[in-house]
Amino acid sequence: MGVDEPMGDGPVDRFEIAARPQPVVPPPAAPVLQLSADDDQSARVAEAERLAGSAMTLDALAAAQEAFDGIELKKGARNFCFADGNPKARVLILGEAPGDEEDRQGRPFVGRAGQLLDRMFDAIGLSRQSVDAEKALYITNVLTWRPPGNRDPQPDEIAMSLPFVRRHIELAAPDLIVLMGNIACDAAIGRRGILRLRGNWATAFGRPALPMTHPAYLLRNPPAKREAWADLLSLSARLEGSS
Template sequence: MGIGADIIADDWHAALAALAWQVDLGATEPLGDGPVNRYEMGDPVRPAAAAVATPVAASVAAPSGYSGAGQDPVAVAAAMAGAAKTLEELQAALGAYDHCELKRGARSLVFADGNPKARALILGEAPGSEEDREGRPFVGRAGQLLDRMFAAIGLSRTSPDPAAAIYITNVMPWRPPANRDPEPAEIAMMRPFLERHIALVDPDVIVVMGNTPLFALTGTKGILRARGGWTTALGKPVLAMTHPAYLLRNPAAKREAWADLLALQARLRDGASG
């Protein structure tokens, strides 16, 4: 098969993914009965999110020669995370961290998935039951929807091309019992590992999906108010989006999610600092 045929095949798969996403949005007709003047619809432009708020926990310098015994869990996390020079070392450090009670009730350490060279890092909340079983983030129904969402703008966790790839991780690497929300103290313990994770991957853009990642990076909540807006955290542009699990419960919100995906696509196309 020649180069031209490969391009046509790629375009076909991208178009199919976009069509599947439009069906998820509720589209039933390829064309309307008449033209639509979008300027008369008065669709308001969402204001940008507020400037960076105080993070959950500031980075704590690693104490020299620390043993971990009797120390603050956040300080221990900062020391262990700061010593990691690679993603593999960071994963090992998380596996050795024993100050978070969630670890004791979880089956798996769910670290990340996707291409670590991707320009876009997708940050979720915590593993669910299926993620805990499989050891990868976003593999259940919400994860399948997430894959369709990003495929609709030409991004995939399996792409070897950084420009067409996403990298996925969570604030919490262990499943909370009964899928409860992580507590602020638990988020604070994971903040140093999250900071180091983002520094090692060094994405152009971070997408926070849901309240917990929004809170972990910016110290603020209210994802329904923040979604669609841009802010900055850890020196990176951050786009807030609703979690795919919310979209499964509220299908009408997929229209807003599609607008957010287009905003991400435009930001990546024009340059993350644009």
């Protein structure tokens, strides 16, 4: 319309306007650093490694692992399941994770699968009750807290448990390890496929290790007990040969 400047009824001192202080705009706040899921997991694994490495005895390791809050399973479990049997045993059995009965009692392998495990190893003269290290068993799991619904442990849960497993085996110092099932094989030797792995000696945590089918699998598939017996005989022969 041709208008280039509005005019009011009163005069305007434009020098006064120019001198008027301008409002101070604060600088933008520094962004808050957010950890990614991978960074968070790495931090929790590092904390697990620190706690495990500082434990000089099995009792200290158990206390450190039970106090570790980096694994969410702890919030839903009833009891901490560290180990059972004779810690001086020549044979350490590494299972997967506590089930319902294990969670109830706070000991690994005490349900139906555990009862079968006891009968299996009793057949070759080994027992978790034995005070003689030559005839004893020491039993633990990759996970010490029960996964909900007895689901398989997830990779991040295994990763946060592994520092404690490694230290556990270092402190117990067994001659031989039995890897019970796929999860134990995955954690210890980075492989799955227990039906292919079973019966074939490997090295786990710097020690001879024998993969075996889990007793829970044998309860569902009784014919597989034949192969399990062959594995037990292999374990017995290895013990006699290294005595």
